[in-house]
Amino acid sequence: MPLDPQAQAVLSTMAAMPAPDFTTLRAADYRAALAAMPAFAPGDAIAAQRDLTIDGAAGPLKARLYRPEEGTARLPLVVYFHGGGFVVCGLDSHDNICRSLARRAGALVLSVDYRLAPEAPFPAAADDAVAAVRWAGAYAAALGADPGKLAVAGDSAGGNLAAVACQQLRGSGIALRHQLLLYPYLDCTAAATGAASYQACGEGYFLGAAELAWYRAQYLPDPADAADVRASPLCQRDLSGLPPATILTAEYDPLRDQGEAYGARLARAEVSATICRWPGQFHGFISMHGMIDAAGEALDMAAAALRRAFAAGSGAARQEAA
Secondary structure, eight states: OOOOHHHHHHHHHHHTSOOOOTTTOOHHHHHHHHHTSOOOOOOOOOSEEEEEEEEOSSSEEEEEEEEOSOSSOOEEEEEEEOOSTTTSOOTTTTHHHHHHHHHHHTSEEEEEEOOOTTTSOTTHHHHHHHHHHHHHHHHTGGGTEEEEEEEEEEETHHHHHHHHHHHHTTTSSOOEEEEEEESOOOOOSGGGGGSHHHHHSSSSSSSOHHHHHHHHHHHOSSGGGGGSTTTOGGGOSOOTTOOOEEEEEEEEOTTHHHHHHHHHHHHHTTOOEEEEEEEEEETTGGGOTTTOHHHHHHHHHHHHHHHHHHHHSOOOOOOOOO
């Protein structure tokens, strides 16, 4: 379908702004520019949030815990990894998504401030993601969570890290109920650039091919690392025994095809996989509360998937394309 009118309005506004030059851009400058942009709507009201420190792979990491409601009942716990190409964004940029997921899923959400490239290149972020999930499994009860109801989630590069954590922790004894992947970035190899969605949506739809190439160069200074499954979880040959997945993609997203390919491969490996392509939207739309109505609708769907996973622990394998 055509671009959603609200999505088109956002793109039109962006087109009037100076575009970054990714041939000379420094990570610190891009972070500063993004931080100076107006914030999106704050997300749902929740009972409480607090900043804390958790164990990363090479030292302490900042994190933020969101509690949707008052009370002493042990709630499910979702470990969330923010997007940003492994280079930008953090706890504040994705605060609205985490607040809304916590409220709508009825779960605690632990947002993790993993190390960013280029200061900490691959595999730092992947190692931190695995360490963070291990920490959450060990300290769930201390956080007020039900240790038996743990899931991972993430958007874009954070979806990559959520998928990597599931793969790396398979058979570790940490029982993950679900993996929620929002327009995930799952393939950093050169082959990914040949996908139909990459070719059709590589320019003019918020996230472009030039930006993706810049992210890869920051995160993977050695291009040979792109084939490592900790960088490109779509390259993992054996996907059996992984947690059930919900994968949301966007119609006008260069990463659309790799997210859907991952879901299809999970289903072939007899892992429950629900895939929903969000019509008329571009990469990153779920962050845009107050500007794009579909953001709230997608969060409702994502939260419902988490609720079902926590209620049942498993589900029948299915695929959906919308």
